[in-house]
Amino acid sequence: MSSFLSSICRNINLIAFTRNPIGQFTPCSAMPDWLVFFLVKPEDTGSYNLIEAFPYLSCFIEDAEQHWQAKCAEPLSSGVWIEIDELEHELPLEASVMYLDGQEVLLLQQLGEKYTQDLSRLQQVRNGLLTQEMLESEVKRRTLEIRKREEEIAIKLVSLTSLRDEETGAHVRRIGLYAAVMAKALGWSSEAIDTIRVAAPMHDIGKIGIPDRVLRKTGVLNDEEFNVMKKHTEIGANMLRGTKIPVLAMAVDIALNHHERWDGTGYPQGLAGEKIPISARITTIVDIYDALVHERVYKKAMPEDEALGLMQDMAGRHLDPHLMAVFLSLLPAMRRIRLEVTEENEERSDLEETEEVCV
Amino acid sequence: MLQKKICLLGAFSVGKTSLIQRYVNKLFSDKYLTTVGVKIDKKQVTVGSTDLTLIVWDIAGEDDFTSIRSAHLRGLSGYIVVIDGTRKNSFDVALALHKRIKTELGDVAAVFALNKADLKAQWVINHEHIHALAQLSYPVIETSAKLDQGVEDLFMGLARQLVPENSEV
Numbered sequence: 001m002s003s004f005l006s007s008i009c010r011n012i013n014l015i016a017f018t019r020n021p022i023g024q025f026t027p028c029s030a031m032p033d034w035l036v037f038f039l040v041k042p043e044d045t046g047s048y049n050l051i052e053a054f055p056y057l058s059c060f061i062e063d064a065e066q067h068w069q070a071k072c073a074e075p076l077s078s079g080v081w082i083e084i085d086e087l088e089h090e091l092p093l094e095a096s097v098m099y100l101d102g103q104e105v106l107l108l109q110q111l112g113e114k115y116t117q118d119l120s121r122l123q124q125v126r127n128g129l130l131t132q133e134m135l136e137s138e139v140k141r142r143t144l145e146i147r148k149r150e151e152e153i154a155i156k157l158v159s160l161t162s163l164r165d166e167e168t169g170a171h172v173r174r175i176g177l178y179a180a181v182m183a184k185a186l187g188w189s190s191e192a193i194d195t196i197r198v199a200a201p202m203h204d205i206g207k208i209g210i211p212d213r214v215l216r217k218t219g220v221l222n223d224e225e226f227n228v229m230k231k232h233t234e235i236g237a238n239m240l241r242g243t244k245i246p247v248l249a250m251a252v253d254i255a256l257n258h259h260e261r262w263d264g265t266g267y268p269q270g271l272a273g274e275k276i277p278i279s280a281r282i283t284t285i286v287d288i289y290d291a292l293v294h295e296r297v298y299k300k301a302m303p304e305d306e307a308l309g310l311m312q313d314m315a316g317r318h319l320d321p322h323l324m325a326v327f328l329s330l331l332p333a334m335r336r337i338r339l340e341v342t343e344e345n346e347e348r349s350d351l352e353e354t355e356e357v358c359v
Numbered sequence: 360m361l362q363k364k365i366c367l368l369g370a371f372s373v374g375k376t377s378l379i380q381r382y383v384n385k386l387f388s389d390k391y392l393t394t395v396g397v398k399i400d401k402k403q404v405t406v407g408s409t410d411l412t413l414i415v416w417d418i419a420g421e422d423d424f425t426s427i428r429s430a431h432l433r434g435l436s437g438y439i440v441v442i443d444g445t446r447k448n449s450f451d452v453a454l455a456l457h458k459r460i461k462t463e464l465g466d467v468a469a470v471f472a473l474n475k476a477d478l479k480a481q482w483v484i485n486h487e488h489i490h491a492l493a494q495l496s497y498p499v500i501e502t503s504a505k506l507d508q509g510v511e512d513l514f515m516g517l518a519r520q521l522v523p524e525n526s527e528v
């Protein structure tokens with residue numbers, strides 16, 4: 001090789017080898033200083049086993065072989081690997097192979113500055129990605145926290161009414177959970193599912209404005225009393241209206257419309273079919289289910305099959321028939337909620353919480 | 360001596376290089392220096408009565424800019440998939456990588472590392488995630504390269520799978 005070309009090779013930290021028939025590599029340019037540490041041995045024959053010297057090449061040699069056999073003149077690159085040199089510095093290396101003038105050629109280059117630049121660019125990119133990932137997960141965590149607080153506030157609000165009527169905290173929580181199961185099956189977004197889980201329990205919140213003589217009456221309500229009772233839908237909606245909080249916006253819909261009927265015979269507005277917000281149609285179904293299968297002060301619990309029979313009769317008249325079918329298909333999940341979220345269990349977990357606080 | 364090529368895989372910054380550094384050189388640094396290119400280390404281990412040299416390939420982390428070259432997986436006897444317990448994304452990347460290797464190489468020995476166990480308070484990987492991993496029926500080992508926890512177990516967990524059973528004591 002001309003000394004001119006040799007100088008170029010030296011300047012770009014490159015060395016060219018040709019491969020001999022026994023698979024050893026013979027340099028055809030001067031041996032650079034940085035390579036001596038890896039190659040030169042006392043019994044030096046002037047040709048080298050590069051695969052032994054650089055184990056990384058073991059994964060490249062198969063591709064190289066094919067490349068030579070195909071007599072390709074374009075270079076095929078091995079990808080970058082790192083060696084540790086005699087000064088314990090990292091040495092970024094890259095090999096490429098080609099077939100030139102009947103020779104199997106391998107170029108070995110120490111990447112130096114170019115590698116350092118690539119490295120610092122990638123380092124920046126990855127640092128940036130990490131920060132972004134961190135911020136995203138922080139936002140997620142906070143959103144979750146806020147959600148939990150919203151849910152707690154909602155439950156507390158609802159518990160104001162349950163002080164006066166006979167609804168229990170467990171019933172209220174179950175309504176939210178059933179509704180969320182429905183929403184998930186209907187393919188709602190995870191935010192919307194969270195929203196209905198918190199909003200549905202507030203459906204009866206307007207009962208706080210119903211006088212005791214009506215709310216706590218044990219017998220059947222007369223017409224006048226029933227008209228007063230019906231007002232809980234509008235009272236609830238008015239209580240919850242007027243904020244920009246999504247949970248409360250849905251809670252307004254539910255509170256106002258959960259006594260509407262599919263055939264238009266419900267109250268307060270006599271809406272029919274899909275005019276009734278779907279959140280309310282869902283809540284109507286799960287509220288009736290829960291009320292029927294649980295004991296109340298004024299009634300016994302109904303066996304589930306009987307309750308479901310009754311509800312199926314109501315489908316198409318009182319209840320949205322499509323949603324009713326969805327509800328039935330989800331029965332095993334509903335049942336688990338019914339059996340798991342009970343007054344006793346709630347009390348127990350309350351107790352555990354208090355104990356934790358005491359500790 | 361028996362030589363086995365193994366590699367560490369996983370999303371960027373999960374601690375692949377740190378685990379190797381801890382295992383091979385007993386070192387750890389808090390500073391994040393990303394790996395570009397492949398670094399190969401060696402470590403001798405003894406499984407039962409068999410001496411074995413692990414040839415450990417540290418492959419650059421996978422992200423949108425770099426993906427693992429198939430050539431790097433040639434001759435692979437086993438791999439460690441590293442997950443950063445504080446980053447959900449690294450869990451997803453781990454599963455995807457594991458799936459890819461399985462389709463490319465078939466059944467090879469593997470271990471999952473749940474790294475950064477010293478930061479457990481900040482973990483987002485929960486029981487459900489761990490359960491899902493365990494379902495794949497490879498060992499799942501919690502590690503901390505920082506505190507040198509589980510690191511020896513991790514590599515030995517893989518090495519044990521690499522030695523034919525009859526040579527174990």
Ligand SMILES: Nc1nc2c(ncn2[C@@H]2O[C@H](COP(=O)(O)OP(=O)(O)OP(=O)(O)O)[C@@H](O)[C@H]2O)c(=O)[nH]1
Binds near residue numbers: 376389420474475502
């Ligand atoms: N707290 C803690 N930090 C760790 C642990 N292991 C690694 N780190 C830190 O995590 C960061 C990334 O570690 P690396 O070992 O460079 O990660 P890598 O997977 O090799 O990253 P790439 O090469 O970019 O793919 C560094 O800042 C390490 O100090 C650990 O067990 N605990």
Ligand SMILES: [Mg+2]
Binds near residue numbers: 377394
């Ligand atoms: Mg690394």
